[in-house]
Each structure stands twice: as structure tokens, then as C-alpha cells.
Amino acid sequence: MRGFRTKIEVLRIIIECAALYDNNLAHKKILFVTDSPNNKSDFEALFMPHNFKHLTGAGKKNIDALVFYKRALDKRLGVDDIIIDNRGFTDLKLDILSRLMNIHKTARMVGDFDNLSEKIVADKFAGTTTSAMGFEFKNNIYIPKTALKTSVNDVTKKDTRSRIIAIFTKNKVDSKYTDITYKAHDMEYCHLLQRDSLRKIVDFGNLILPESWNILS
DSSP states (O other), rough: OOOOOOOHHHHHHHHHHHHHHHHTTTTTTEEEEEEEGGGGGGGEEEGGGGHHHHHHSSSOTTTTTHHHHHHTTTTTGGGGGBBOOOSSSHHHHHHHHHHHHHHHHOOOOOBBBOOOTTTOOOSSSEESOEEEEEEEEETEEEEEEEESSSSSSGOOGGGGGGEEEEEEETTTTTBBBBBBEETTHHHHHHHHOOOHHHTTBBBBGBBOOOOOTTOOO
């Protein structure tokens, strides 16, 4: 069995992930679109700077979440600012944390939390078969709450699981989504245009598409 990471190694990962979070997720809303009937599993998540600390599982309780994030961004986070779980849970989170900083591109499935663990605070999970981000529904939107090295299938109710077919992003202050960061290979772009629920919140006329995409695909 491998040994746990040292605090210096933990700091390096947290600082690297804070930069990724700042570039990819901070101050943004992400819309996960699924293939479930009537779009009942679609959901929006809001990522704010103070949410980052929860995802690391390594910040001391007496350090304000926003202070923790800013110190990590400025590379001023120190060993006295973190705590490592001696059961290995922190290590497992850090194994997949960098992957989850790209959840706006990599998530492939969602589901409602199965509530089998009293230690996890989450209502919904999104991710892949190797990493999952837990979200809590608060103030009418989902916010990131935890990161797990596990399959979404292992922490969600079977009858609530859905495949993600598209992911849209926007800045928190924007009224509509203007960027699409993922589309399933078998989902035609025109089919997304036909969804009434999406046309209300996505600015298809000014949508930023990856260069490799054909708008008709």
C-alpha cells in the first residue's frame, strides 16, 4: 500500500488546482444537459471562489474558505493552513481533483445521491466512472460541495442516473449561456436547438463553438 502524500505534496496539488479552478470554473454557471425524459435531470451549478476549499478536503476549519482560496491562488498557502486526514480520504480526493477542475468538459453522467454515507453532504453527483463531484442544492441552485475518487454510479440512485449529452457554460452575471464545452458524439447540434427549455436560457445565435465542430453535426 502506498504512503500518504506529504503536506508539501498536498500544497503543490492544491495550488495547481486553485489556478485551474480560477481559469475554468470560478464565477461561472454550468448547465449539464442530459438525455433523461422531459429533461428532468438537467441542472445548473454555480461555482464561486469560496466553494474551492470544500473540494480539497484539506483546509483547516478555522480558515475562511475565501481566504484559503486566495492564499492558494497567490501561492501563499502554507502547511499550517491544511490538515490531512489520516485515513487516506484527503489523498483520494487529491488523486482526482485536477480532473474535476475540468468538469465543464469531462462530465459524462449525473445522478441523485443515494444517501448511503452520512459523512457526505450532497444532493447530486456529476462526473465519470473514476471521479465524481457532489453538489448541494442551496438558494435555488446547485453548488459544488465535495470531490470523490469513485464512479458516479457508486454514489447515486440507479433510477436517477442519466447520460450527459451537452454542457454549457457562462459567466455568473450573463443572462444566457454563450459557450458549449461538450457535446456527445451522437447528439446532433440541431436537436439541442429544438429543445424549448434550452432556447430559453441558451443564446444559440451567439454561441461559441469549438473550432473542430461543424454546426450541422
